[in-house]
Amino acid sequence: MTFAEADDAPSILFINQHYWPDLASTAQHLTDLAEYLAEQGVDVHVLCSRGHYLSGSMEVPAEETRNGVHIHRVRATAFGRNTILGRITDYASFYSSTLARVLAGPAYDYIVTLTTPPLLPLVGTIARRVRGQAYGIWSMDLHPDAEVATGMLEDDGVPARLLHALNDVGYRNADFVVDLGTYMKRRIRRKNVPDDRLHTIPVWNKKEEISPIExxxxxxxxxxxxxxxxxxxxxxxxxxxxxxxxxxxxxxxxxxxxxxxxxxxxxxxxxxxxxxxxxxxxxxxxxxxxxxxxxxxxxxxxxxxxxxxxxxxxxxxxxxxxxxxxxxxxxxxxxxxxxxxxxxxxxxxxxxxxxxxxxxxxxxxxxxxxxxxxxxxxxxxxxxxxxxxxxxxxxxxFEREVCCRSWAELLRAQVRGTLRRRQNEVAA
CATH class of the missing domain: 3.40.50.2000 (Glycogen Phosphorylase B;)
Known part of the structure; x- marks a missing residue:
């Protein structure tokens, strides 16, 4: 059953630094999921930048609709990943443009943030505090855990402690968190995220896109x-x-x-x-x-x-x-x-x-x-x-249809739950 057939088609805004036609892994998986949900009758929007995963900007419009997905590209720098300063600048410019768009733009049934750039779930937290916006997290990786593990930050240093605190707030306030497996779930659970908000859905490939060839x-x-x-x-x-x-x-x-x-x-x-x-x-x-x-x-x-x-x-x-x-x-x-x-x-x-x-x-x-x-x-x-x-x-x-179907079922349940809460609040 599609969302449209179930008469509960939600509006969803996904936020990630990269999207089609970029080749970043997060861009490809988000493109797959967004287009799948659009086929199911969901009003899907994506907020992203024009920046390539590596460096430079793509020649793409600020607004377009592709395969049923409404793509909104905000202004942000595109220095790329070659230097830490360039990467931080790209992150900061994307944050500021994204936050302004989320707070001043239309409301959605759900915002779903990915984790590129790091601490992106904070945008959802701020939108919840300011506008009562429901949001979830698609946790592709964990920050600043990655920076600490690779030695870029000292675990007991002030920057790491501050970033951990901010990141944990983003996770704890989310309506749901999608993790990629058992070990990631354990780490997220330590942020005091309740088990009933944690859902495991792996990433995928398409059977028609990659198959064995002699x-x-x-x-x-x-x-x-x-x-x-x-x-x-x-x-x-x-x-x-x-x-x-x-x-x-x-x-x-x-x-x-x-x-x-x-x-x-x-x-x-x-x-x-x-x-x-x-x-x-x-x-x-x-x-x-x-x-x-x-x-x-x-x-x-x-x-x-x-x-x-x-x-x-x-x-x-x-x-x-x-x-x-x-x-x-x-x-x-x-x-x-x-x-x-x-x-x-x-x-x-x-x-x-x-x-x-x-x-x-x-x-x-x-x-x-x-x-x-x-x-x-x-x-x-x-x-x-x-x-x-x-x-x-x-x-x-681990095939796209299998995993995206799990996403559709999760979002349907989340939207229904949010609707029931709002009805109860009005009745009270």
Whole structure:
């Protein structure tokens, strides 16, 4: 049943720094959800900026409607992610423009804030205090938890304590919070958010967008000269949340192998470090490619034989790499270097969709990763089994239709609850 058929179609405003046509993960997932809800009869609006995820502005209008979604782009700087000062400036300008728009613009049945930029839920809190606006949070990651975990802030320092206090207020005052899994839920619960306001909905990929493709049917492998290679791919942001010590050591040890090629795709603050390492050691089994357009992911992800993922132990529950679901959609095994006790670690192991090398559980994690790569290289049947397990689990649990349906059910329940509260207040 659609919202329109149920005669309770709400108006929803999503707020996030990035939206279509930007390639940021949050932009892509928000675009998927917003367009799905619009198809269900929801009056969907999105408030975002014109800034690219990396840097610079997009040539897009301030106001437009695309696939039923009303897009409102506020004025904000677009220095990008290359410097901390530039990033903070972008955040501050987006905050100020967004807050002004929310307080002076139309009211909605619900505002849903994402978490880019950090502390964005405070906009919802202020709107609640000033206008009585109902709001929820789509918690894609946690701040300043991430900055503390990566060493950018001291945990007991004044800035971290202040940011924690502000962030916690945003979460505690929300009508609902959507987390990405068990470990993130635990962290949010510590902010004194009641359990009945916490809802787990994972992020996703589309089954029609990414599916298994045989290597000899993949034009990208031929184009890149990878037809005879066993491709170990890292696709996505090489950020501060990720660890590469074991990966780089394994690349060095396997340099000269006639078949194995390491392919990195994307950008990120650790890209320079990775490229510097490969240049210093003269590695011949490595290449770094720019992001592929979203329409080319159907070829780029199945291009790999094995997909690498990494996560620092202290980031468990703070960040949940959405790339795993694209890997599973492509029917390729995931090889994760990171904590077993994390959303990604549990998904990979629980569905037998790959292998996890947990540095905290291994006496020699570099050796363990090296040996695992070689085992997967030599065992075609095992790779196919793990990849098929991942594809099956993706279709059942992590596909766009499945996850967006959960979102629609949640929003329907929230809107009905808000309506009942308002009726009770009028009656009283």
């Amino acid at each position: 290597h000899d049917e993949n034009p990208l492998r031929s184009e890149l000269g990878l037809n005879d290679k066993f491709v170990v791919m890292y696709s996505g942001n090489a950020g501060r949340a990720h660890r590469f010590e074991e990966v780089l050591a394994t690349m060095k040890r396997l340099d000269g192998h006639p078949d194995i090629e390491f392919v990195f795709v994307g950008e990120g603050p650790q890209k320079d470090r990775i490229e510097t390492f490969t240049e210093r050691h003269g590695l011949s089994n490595f290449r770094y490619l720019p992001y592929f357009p979203r329409e080319d992911l159907k070829y780029s992800l199945p291009m790999a034989d094995v997909h690498l993922m990494t996560l620092r132990e202290e980031m468990a529950g703070i960040a949940v790499p959405g790339k795993l679901y694209g890997i599973m959609a492509a029917g390729r095994p995931a090889l994760m270097v990171g904590p077993e006790a994390s959303e990604s670690g549990e998904t990979i192991q629980g569905y037998e969709a790959g292998r996890v090398v947990d540095p905290s559980q291994k006496a020699d994690p570099e050796q363990a990763l090296h040996d695992t790569v070689l085992r997967l290289y030599s065992d075609d049947d095992e790779r196919r089994r793990l990849g098929q397990n991942g594809r099956d689990a993706f279709l059942e649990t």
